Amino acid sequence: MTRTEPSLTSLAHGGGCGCKLSPGVLRDILKDMPQGAMFADLMVGNETSDDAxxxxxxxxxxxxxxxxxxxxxxxxxxxxxxIAATNALSDVYAMGGTPIxxxxLVGMPINVLSSETIGRILQGGASVCAAAGIPVAGGHSIDSVEPIYGLVALGLVHPDHILTNAGARPGDRLVLTKPLGVGILSAALKQGRLDEAGYATLVASTTRLNRFGARLAGRGGVHAVTDVTGFGLLGHALEMARGAGVTVELSADPPxxxxxxALLEAGLRTGASGRHWAAYGQDVLGLDEGELRTLxxxxxxxxxxxIAVAEGELAELQAAARAEGVDAVVVGRVVxxxxxxxxxPS
Incomplete structure (x- = not known):
C-alpha cells in the first residue's frame, strides 16, 4: 500500500524567510546579548546586523x-x-567570502514524512553545495513537528577585503542583483494561485547562487553589501543606512x-509585509500604503x-556582473x- 503524505507547505505555519522573527521582536530579544568586543580576532560579530x-x-x-x-x-x-541551501550560502557571499x-541542519516530522522525502530534501541541498564547490561535511538532525532544513555555512575571505553592510558612503549608488517578489509568489503557491510559469520563476530565482559576492571582495569602490532576504528590501536597506549613519534613497520602481x-493587483499580500512595516515603517519616508509598500x-x-558602490565604479561593476550572468540594477543611492x-518617485 502506497503511503500518502501531506504537502510540505501544509505542515508549516510559515515558509522560507517569511518565517523570520520580525525586526522589532528580534531587536528586543538580542538587546541584552553579550557583545564580542573582548575577542580581538572577532572582526564581525553580533554588534551589527551583518549577514555572518x-x-x-x-x-x-x-x-x-x-x-x-x-x-x-x-x-x-x-x-x-x-532553496534553503542557496539562501544559507548567500550570507557567506554577501561578506565577500568563498564557501569552503x-x-x-535537519528537523523533520519523521512519523509524517517518509525517509525518501526527507532524503530528497537533503539531496537538493547537497546539489547546491556541489555547484558551489563545497561538501556537506556533516550536520545534526532532530524529530520536529514542522519540517525544517538549512545549513551552517563556512567560508574564507581576506581580512582586508571583508564586505559588511556598514560601509556605505554618500554618493554611492545602490544596485540589486535579483528582482523582488519571491514572497508574493510563494504566498500564491500556498493559496493554489500560482501557475507553472510562476513556479518556474520562483525556483529559478531562489536557487541562483549569489556567488558574484565573492568577486566583490577587494574590488575598488564597493563599500557595502548585504543580501536582501526576510526583512524585505526596505528592512535590509534600513540596516545599511543605520550601519553607516546615512540616508538611503530607493527608487519607487524596483525590478x-x-x-x-498581476498578483499584487489581484490583492495578494503576505502577513510578513505588514509585520515588517509595523517594525520599521517609522524610519521610512515617502511610501504610502499600497502595492509598492507590499513589494x-x-x-x-x-x-x-x-551593493553600495561608488558612482565612478558603477559601470565597471555592472559590466562584471553581466559577465557572470547577473543583472545589477540601480535601485537607489546613498546621501x-x-x-x-x-x-x-521614479
Whole structure:
C-alpha cells in the first residue's frame, strides 16, 4: 500500500524567510546579548546586523561563519532543499567570502514524512553545495513537528577585503542583483494561485547562487553589501543606512519578478509585509500604503545582493556582473542625512 503524505507547505505555519522573527521582536530579544568586543580576532560579530560572523585566522585568511534554516517554501522536497541551501550560502557571499564547507541542519516530522522525502530534501541541498564547490561535511538532525532544513555555512575571505553592510558612503549608488517578489509568489503557491510559469520563476530565482559576492571582495569602490532576504528590501536597506549613519534613497520602481505585479493587483499580500512595516515603517519616508509598500516589505527568500558602490565604479561593476550572468540594477543611492530610508518617485 502506497503511503500518502501531506504537502510540505501544509505542515508549516510559515515558509522560507517569511518565517523570520520580525525586526522589532528580534531587536528586543538580542538587546541584552553579550557583545564580542573582548575577542580581538572577532572582526564581525553580533554588534551589527551583518549577514555572518567573521573571525581572523591569520594575516591573509578570515573565517566567515553563518547559519540559516527555515520551513518549506515549496512542496517539492528537492527544490526545498535547493532553496534553503542557496539562501544559507548567500550570507557567506554577501561578506565577500568563498564557501569552503557546510553542515546540514535537519528537523523533520519523521512519523509524517517518509525517509525518501526527507532524503530528497537533503539531496537538493547537497546539489547546491556541489555547484558551489563545497561538501556537506556533516550536520545534526532532530524529530520536529514542522519540517525544517538549512545549513551552517563556512567560508574564507581576506581580512582586508571583508564586505559588511556598514560601509556605505554618500554618493554611492545602490544596485540589486535579483528582482523582488519571491514572497508574493510563494504566498500564491500556498493559496493554489500560482501557475507553472510562476513556479518556474520562483525556483529559478531562489536557487541562483549569489556567488558574484565573492568577486566583490577587494574590488575598488564597493563599500557595502548585504543580501536582501526576510526583512524585505526596505528592512535590509534600513540596516545599511543605520550601519553607516546615512540616508538611503530607493527608487519607487524596483525590478520585479514576472507575474508578481498581476498578483499584487489581484490583492495578494503576505502577513510578513505588514509585520515588517509595523517594525520599521517609522524610519521610512515617502511610501504610502499600497502595492509598492507590499513589494518593498515582501520577504525575499534567497534574494539578491544589495551593493553600495561608488558612482565612478558603477559601470565597471555592472559590466562584471553581466559577465557572470547577473543583472545589477540601480535601485537607489546613498546621501547625507539621518539613518533612514526615503522612497523617491521614479
Amino acid at each position: 560572523a567573521v573571525w581572523r585566522l591569520n594575516d591573509t585568511q578570515a573565517l566567515v561563519a553563518t547559519t540559516d534554516f527555515f520551513m518549506p517554501v515549496v512542496d517539492d522536497p528537492f527544490h526545498f532543499g535547493q 564547507l557546510a553542515l546540514a 520585479v519578478l514576472p507575474g508578481v505585479r 518593498m516589505t515582501d520577504p525575499q527568500t534567497s534574494g539578491g545582493l544589495l 547625507e542625512g539621518p539613518a533612514q530610508v526615503r522612497v523617491r
